[in-house]
Amino acid sequence: MIDDHHKHHLNKKVLLISFLIIFSYTAVEIIGGFFTNSLALLSDAGHMLSDSFSLGIALFAFILSGKFTDEKRTYGNKRFEILAALINGVLLLLVSGFIFYEAVERLKNPPEIATSGMLIISVIGLLVNILVAWIMHRSGDTKENLNIRGAFLHVLSDLFGSIGAITAAVLIMIFSWTWTDAVAGIVVALLVLRSGVIITKDSLHIMLERAPKNIDLKKVISEIESEEKIESLHDVHLWTITSGVHAFTCHAVLKGEPSLTETTELLKRIEEKLHELGINHITIQIETANHNHSDTLFCRTK
Secondary structure, three states, X not given: OOOHHHHHHHHHHHHHHHHXXXXXXXXXXXXXXHHHOOHHHHHHHHHHHHHHHHHHHHHHHHHHHOOOOOOOOOOXXXXXXXXXXXXXXXXXXXXXXXXXXXXXXXXXXXXXXXXXXXXXXXXXXXXXXXXXXXXXXHHOOOOXXXXXXXXXXXXXXXXXXXXXXXXXXXXXXXXXXXXXXXXXXXXXHHHHHHHHHHHHHHHHHHHOOOOOXXXXXXXXXXXXXXOOOEEEEEEEEEEEEEOOXXXXXXXXXXXXXXXXXXXXXXXXXXXXXXXXXXXXXXXXXXXXXXXXXXXXXXXOOO
């Protein structure tokens, strides 16, 4: 099993390689888009430029998040990964809006397009995106890590953008349907919009410290309350610090007055149960029945 440190190093390496590949080809595609006058290609190039930026942000966030904790940053800089994912999500939304606007303008006034150049550059762009997507999917944590997933969705959307540009070029060459260039741009815009909404929504979910979607809080509570010495729980909190790092705190009321040894063993059993459910940081405040706090399960702050 790969430990967190090795995962972090591997994710950082994947982002660096992906950034260098995408950034190198972005310049080629932008120049090609201007020379061929293709919106499908220019929108693809614009998206690749945002890909380069997003990969750079994601890489920078990984470098910062790897710094050690101190008295000012008790959780370290791990939230930088979520902040990077949020920025990438918003970038995707902005890019989709720009592409859609340009596509509508071109539907009104279709320009002349150098389709052969558009086709060649689009095919190379597709191959570049397939290579980067394969590297990220094979070696990066695209399922659990939101920062990596945000960057991966940028690349994946760009891959479909290349397919759209190729399809448009072929249709223009065969049928002279110049409008397909703008339609391909709209399709890319919708794909980019979808990715942007997903990443922005997931990032905000973590930034607002809501309970993680992949952990059943009811099950967490029932696991703790199943312990014979636990009377009840209150002031329960479950949130995500960064991708794959979840924290849980609560006040636990004990039955009777167990000894310190019994209480320590109880806490150890509970921690083991919660670790199995995917919770990394656990803090439980032990109380007796005559505690001075509210008995409500969730804390009501004013």
